[in-house]
Amino acid sequence: MQVESWIPSSSYILKLIRAAGGSLGNGNKKLKLARVSAAVLSPLGNPSRASHLFSLPVSIKTLTPESSFPFVSSVFGRRNMASSVLSDCSLPAPARLLPFQRSVQSRTSQFQRSVSFAWRPLSLSAIRSTASPHWSLSASASVAVTTETSAKVIDGKAVAKQIKDEIAGEIVRMKDGIGIVPGLAVILVGSRKDSQTYVRNKKKACEAVGIKSYEANLPEDSTEEEVLKHIACFNDDPSVHGILVQLPLPRHMNEEKILNAIGLEKDVDGFHPLNIGRLSMQGRDPLFVPCTPKGCMELLHRYGVEIKGKRAVVIGRSNIVGMPAALLLQKANATISMVHSYTKNPVEITRQADIIISAAGVANLVRGSWIKPGAVVIDVGINPVDDAQSPRGYRLVGDVCYEEACKVASAITPVPGGVGPMTIAMLLSNTLSSAKRIHDFKVHVHSFS
Numbered sequence: 001m002q003v004e005s006w007i008p009s010s011s012y013i014l015k016l017i018r019a020a021g022g023s024l025g026n027g028n029k030k031l032k033l034a035r036v037s038a039a040v041l042s043p044l045g046n047p048s049r050a051s052h053l054f055s056l057p058v059s060i061k062t063l064t065p066e067s068s069f070p071f072v073s074s075v076f077g078r079r080n081m082a083s084s085v086l087s088d089c090s091l092p093a094p095a096r097l098l099p100f101q102r103s104v105q106s107r108t109s110q111f112q113r114s115v116s117f118a119w120r121p122l123s124l125s126a127i128r129s130t131a132s133p134h135w136s137l138s139a140s141a142s143v144a145v146t147t148e149t150s151a152k153v154i155d156g157k158a159v160a161k162q163i164k165d166e167i168a169g170e171i172v173r174m175k176d177g178i179g180i181v182p183g184l185a186v187i188l189v190g191s192r193k194d195s196q197t198y199v200r201n202k203k204k205a206c207e208a209v210g211i212k213s214y215e216a217n218l219p220e221d222s223t224e225e226e227v228l229k230h231i232a233c234f235n236d237d238p239s240v241h242g243i244l245v246q247l248p249l250p251r252h253m254n255e256e257k258i259l260n261a262i263g264l265e266k267d268v269d270g271f272h273p274l275n276i277g278r279l280s281m282q283g284r285d286p287l288f289v290p291c292t293p294k295g296c297m298e299l300l301h302r303y304g305v306e307i308k309g310k311r312a313v314v315i316g317r318s319n320i321v322g323m324p325a326a327l328l329l330q331k332a333n334a335t336i337s338m339v340h341s342y343t344k345n346p347v348e349i350t351r352q353a354d355i356i357i358s359a360a361g362v363a364n365l366v367r368g369s370w371i372k373p374g375a376v377v378i379d380v381g382i383n384p385v386d387d388a389q390s391p392r393g394y395r396l397v398g399d400v401c402y403e404e405a406c407k408v409a410s411a412i413t414p415v416p417g418g419v420g421p422m423t424i425a426m427l428l429s430n431t432l433s434s435a436k437r438i439h440d441f442k443v444h445v446h447s448f449s
């Protein structure tokens with residue numbers, strides 16, 4: 001979701017807060033924020049598919065007018081303010097209402113820039129709910145209330161591991177067959193901690209499957225020309241089959257110019273406009289599909305989720321995730337809606353979806369009430385929230401309020417351990433396909449996408 005510069009109207013703020021289950025008093029009146037999700041269960045089958053959601057104000061926490069501001073900011077995902085009070089819905093309500101620490105906000109800012117653009121193979125039957133509904137009758141609303149988790153967890157870490165094992169086998173076959181080892185070059189500009197971690201993890205993953213990795217680490221104040229020079233070198237190097245520039249780049253650089261310089265045949269991130277253009281056209285295929293959306297699709301396929309004819313909503317329209325994810329879903333014959341910062345009724349639109357891919361970069365933006373019972377939820381967000389009990393002082397949560405979504409969705413990716421590991425697995429897959437294409441080596445196993 002391109003949310004940085006979006007300033008919502010007050011009526012819209014109220015609408016979203018209500019949708020999220022809260023109520024906002026006027027002036028000095030109390031701000032009441034609380035919700036409980038109660039599912040009406042059908043005795044006929046899967047509770048998640050048969051339920052309707054209600055939001056009931058059950059507990060009340062008093063907030064001062066000042067303390068209400070961070071909540072509003074978090075809902076609307078202003079950069080640097082993504083994780084704040086109430087954004088961490090996996091904690092009990094009182095803990096969520098604690099003010100967010102400044103130190104974490106600065107860390108959030110760093111993560112947000114990269115993640116706001118920025119899923120064990122199973123049969124369809126395995127996705128079905130395994131939870132048995134617990135019935136209890138609410139006297140006032142005559143509804144059965146459950147607190148049971150019913151969604152199947154889509155295990156991206158396990159799927160990524162399986163894919164990496166398959167890739168490792170292919171690389172051995174290729175090396176034995178034609179003496180070629182795939183090579184991946186990664187260019188990192190600057191010293192962002194998160195980008196350094198991702199690049200280190202990519203290098204480790206390459207080593208684990210037998211891909212040779214090349215690295216160029218350039219200082220923050222490098223010129224565009226220096227980056228372009230490194231790209232040109234890697235373009236000309238026959239031992240390099242894939243090139244990527246870790247994003248985001250420092251602000252003074254022209255991202256478009258730099259990404260366009262990567263040879264089309266080595267564009268393993270799939271960000272070159274020609275690759276994206278082909279993705280958007282009927283009957284054409286790109287040489288490479290961007291790794292995160294490709295990972296989302298791979299999870300849907302491996303978990304047997306039917307896409308054809310389904311309604312899908314993509315939240316966020318970044319070049320790296322949202323936009324290519326929508327194009328991929330469309331190619332798979334889903335009917336797509338995109339929800340973004342100018343969307344007038346995001347909750348209603350999202351609630352119609354059979355499949356939700358959220359890549360907004362806003363912690364816990366998507367509440368249980370946004371989700372149609374039985375929908376499949378793919379959460380791409382990686383948002384840090386304060387956690388004194390974690391050794392890092394923070395932990396990662398998705399765009400989706402997991403504890404609420406679990407009770408409504410039929411399947412959901414966790415954060416961490418969902419889409420994130422798939423991003424790297426798909427990068428390895430793209431690098432292997434690139435080497436195979438360049439050396440005309442026959443495809444042997446499933447080629448992931």
Ligand SMILES: Nc1nc2c(c(=O)[nH]1)N[C@@H](CN(C=O)c1ccc(C(=O)N[C@@H](CCC(=O)O)C(=O)O)cc1)CN2
Nearest residue numbers: 114198244245246247248269291416417418420421423
């Ligand atoms: N050139 C690119 N830049 C960026 C991309 C990209 O695909 N190409 N994507 C992101 C960052 N990214 C890879 O680069 C990435 C992000 C997250 C993960 C991941 O495995 N996350 C874990 C949690 C990690 C943690 O604990 O810190 C998870 O979700 O389980 C992998 C890769 C932006 N830049």
